[in-house]
Amino acid sequence: MKTLSLAFATTAMAALTTGAATAQSAEVIHWWTSAAESAGVGVIADAYGDTGGEWVDQAVAGSDAAKTSAISRMVGGNPPDAAQFNLGADIDNLVDSAVLAPIDAVAEANDWASVMPQAVLDAVTRDGHVYGVPIQLQGTNFLFASADALDKVGAGMPQTWDEFFEAGDKLREAGIVPFAQAGDRDVWFMNTFQAVLASVLGTEEWGQFTGPDGAEFVRSDAFRPVAEIMAKLPSYADSGVSGRQWNITNQMILNGEAGFFIMGGWAIGEIGAAGLTPGKEVLCGVGPNHAPLVVAGDVWAMPAKGDGLTEAQAKLAEVTTSVEVQAEFTSTMGSLPVRSGVDTSKFNACAAAGAKAISDGNSVMALFINFSPEKLGALGSELKVLWVDPDATADDYVETVAGILENY
Secondary structure (H helix, E strand, O other): OOOOOOOOOHHHHHHHOOOOOOOOEEEEEEOOOOHHHHHHHHHHHHHHHHOOOEEEEEEOOOHHHHHHHHHHHHHOOOOOOEEEEEOOHHHHHHHHOOOEOOOHHHHHHOOHHHHOOHHHHHHHEEOOEEOOEEEEEEEOOEEEEEHHHHHHHOOOOOOOHHHHHHHHHHHHHOOOEEEEOOOOOHHHHHHHHHHHHHHHHHHHHHHHHHOOOHHHHHOOOOOHHHHHHHHHHHHHEOOOOOOOOHHHHHHHHHOOOEEEEEEOOHHHHHHHHOOOOEOOOEEEEOOOOOOOEEEEEEEEEOEOOOOOOOHHHHHHHHHHHOHHHHHHHHHHHOOEOOOOOOOOOOOOHHHHHHHHHHHOOOEEEOHHHHOOHHHHHHHHHHHHHHHHOOOOOHHHHHHHHHHHHHHO
16 A cells, blocks of 8 residues: 555644654454455555554454454453444443543544534534544445346346336246345344335435334334335345355355345445456445435444543544545445545445435435434344244334334
């Protein structure tokens, strides 16, 4: 990686830290372990090394395991310098427990208020203080398709759910799995659900689902198509869903074994890593019905280590959010930058579709950001139960989802 011309605001750094300007090590816990993800985190690690720092990598497979590891370290008094968490409510308990260091000085020195979307800043701000370093934004509801599989049955990318199921029928008749669903974690069932939700509700009604009267809305006619689609989808999947990881499921699209797959932008990087071209061998779009992009993201949570941020933490925060790193990192990962000023002209077709949705105002903030971990956990768990139940009906989806919104 080329040496990056990062303006590290040395006066701000001096205010943040004390001690000699020697190489600082940053121990970082994250869950980026696939091929494309490893390459992506390497961009940040290399950039941090270019500043004279030492990156100490602690990759833990699976987001739940990585978070558990980080929290255990924090509670045990041996915290890492940074740990990956999801953007939004994921950090609430950490802030409430007073284990995180505020990042206000770095945010102010680098003018985050001017270069980052307000919704992103709101997602990392608690009681007027910034408690997370935005790393990337991700569209969670890309619809991927095997161009080869669709060509075999004379189908194209569906613009409506009716077209999706029509193509699915043709794929099944040809011996191709119509819809590939990941199943090793409950969150993948919730992710499919929010993709369907966005495609039906659009930007105008999304807030009615996430708002205080969500349960009442779920029982209304406006939500009914969501329940009907969710009740129908499992019959278009194969029998190997349970326990299957997302990247293994993604391979079903890459090798033409399956027709369609709903997943976040992190799958885009895997397409390139397999030597394929997003938008060519693997088609992609932001869901049927001109669906809004459902935006989630990741942050570095930085545990308090003494008074304020350490030099290593402040340096990592600035490196991660720099224009240069954001450009290379998001290009490698297939994600979207957290700040303005990043050249997106070289984005592949899939990432470009996500960037366009955001620039057009056709996006909503993911349930990961709106809901507490407890509510998300309950929703994912119950959606998985419904998915594996061949007798689950649209009414079952309505009452199950409404009950969760009422009780959490």
